[in-house]
Amino acid sequence: MFPLDKFKELKTPFYFYDTDLLQKTVETALNAANRYGYNIHYAVKANANPRILSIISKNGLGADCVSGGEIKAALNAGFPADKIVFAGVGKADWEINIGLDAGIFCFNVESVQELEVINELAYAKNKIASVALRINPEVDACTHHHITTGKQENKFGINLDQISHVLDKLKQLSSVKLIGLHFHIGSQLTDLDPFRILCSQAVNIQKQLEEHKITVEHINFGGGLGINYENPEQNPIPDFNGYFEIFHRHFPLKVSQQIHFEPGRSIIGQSGTLISRVLYVKEGTSKKFAVLDAGFTDLIRPAFYGAYHKIENISSEEPVEIYDVVGPICESSDCFGKQIALNKCRRGDFIALRSAGAYGEIMASQYNCRQLPDSYFYDSL
Ligand SMILES: *Cc1c(COP(=O)(O)O)cnc(C)c1O
Numbered sequence: 001m002f003p004l005d006k007f008k009e010l011k012t013p014f015y016f017y018d019t020d021l022l023q024k025t026v027e028t029a030l031n032a033a034n035r036y037g038y039n040i041h042y043a044v045k046a047n048a049n050p051r052i053l054s055i056i057s058k059n060g061l062g063a064d065c066v067s068g069g070e071i072k073a074a075l076n077a078g079f080p081a082d083k084i085v086f087a088g089v090g091k092a093d094w095e096i097n098i099g100l101d102a103g104i105f106c107f108n109v110e111s112v113q114e115l116e117v118i119n120e121l122a123y124a125k126n127k128i129a130s131v132a133l134r135i136n137p138e139v140d141a142c143t144h145h146h147i148t149t150g151k152q153e154n155k156f157g158i159n160l161d162q163i164s165h166v167l168d169k170l171k172q173l174s175s176v177k178l179i180g181l182h183f184h185i186g187s188q189l190t191d192l193d194p195f196r197i198l199c200s201q202a203v204n205i206q207k208q209l210e211e212h213k214i215t216v217e218h219i220n221f222g223g224g225l226g227i228n229y230e231n232p233e234q235n236p237i238p239d240f241n242g243y244f245e246i247f248h249r250h251f252p253l254k255v256s257q258q259i260h261f262e263p264g265r266s267i268i269g270q271s272g273t274l275i276s277r278v279l280y281v282k283e284g285t286s287k288k289f290a291v292l293d294a295g296f297t298d299l300i301r302p303a304f305y306g307a308y309h310k311i312e313n314i315s316s317e318e319p320v321e322i323y324d325v326v327g328p329i330c331e332s333s334d335c336f337g338k339q340i341a342l343n344k345c346r347r348g349d350f351i352a353l354r355s356a357g358a359y360g361e362i363m364a365s366q367y368n369c370r371q372l373p374d375s376y377f378y379d380s381l
Helices: 019-034 050-058 068-076 093-102 112-124 160-171 193-211 240-250 265-271 301-305
Strands: 014-017 039-043 062-065 084-086 106-109 129-136 176-182 218-220 258-261 272-283 288-292 311-313 320-326 335-343 350-353 374-377
Touching: 019 039, 019 050, 019 240, 019 265, 039 265, 050 068, 050 265, 062 068, 068 084, 068 093, 084 093, 093 112, 106 112, 106 176, 106 218, 112 129, 112 160, 112 176, 129 160, 160 193, 176 193, 193 240, 265 272, 288 335, 301 335, 311 335
Parallel strands: 014 374, 039 062, 039 258, 062 084, 084 106, 106 129, 129 176, 176 218, 218 258, 288 320
Antiparallel strands: 014 272, 272 288, 272 350, 311 350, 320 335
């Protein structure tokens, strides 16, 4: 599946995107969502490569942005402003103004003070900003603690016991209009049960709103659907049908209510691979190291969250040996995997780090004065 003859001419490391798989994944997600009339906003933070964004926007998805820069990137890639949602616990004034000027669909608001600032900035422009309250539903996503977001000790969202206070505040603000509720409980959820619990929490919160005589038109359940990092080959496309069915079964829609989702990883994760070359095979006293030309500046997830990526030597069919696979960066955490079975490695072999489409290229840095990785696409190589 990897065009090795073409890779030989390219400088490594680079990201290689399977554009066919991306297209199929987007279509699968759309078909599954359309069964229930659900709306999808791609979470731009997972991967903002312009070519990737344009493939996704051409399919008619909306965009979920968490910064002014992401709003600009989404608009440049052709996402219509009225399908852009803007979340984030720390929106700066200039970022809010970008959203107001573009006329985005909705601001997902995370605090009373933010609500006041959006109200002020919208008033100054003689506009009404549509807002959704990001509620912290206190659902434990049972995922890695760095990527869980829906618990009370997390910085995100408005806590349940503060909802009434926020609703009272809203009554005094004339340049914001409450249109929805927003939730996002975490990322890389492979056990779907927390989503069921989220639904019942959302039902309860709606009841609380009704006590204030408020019915919101839009419910946004965020992202978080996980992908299979262990066996990407057998599981290239996540189970979108099973995912949306949970919400269909456990969140009864009111008349003229719309449901929204913000998947990131599940859309782009499996379509990207980081390709690098073996620089050296170093024989330690008790172990062998495969030293790659890719490091955590290119793919930070293993160093950052202890995340697993399947590693393959795609140049070799020689018998398997055991390696610690490391990068060139001057930090001990620059390790992609310990005790990894790879076909015997030689200098110059191509090593693939699979399932790297989400939170890979977009998190690359220039630490050690390194260059950012290039990107290539299956259909244009
Ligand atoms: C990160 C994020 C997402 C996307 O999460 P995935 O796990 O990549 O699907 C969606 N919504 C919000 C608010 C986020 O912060």
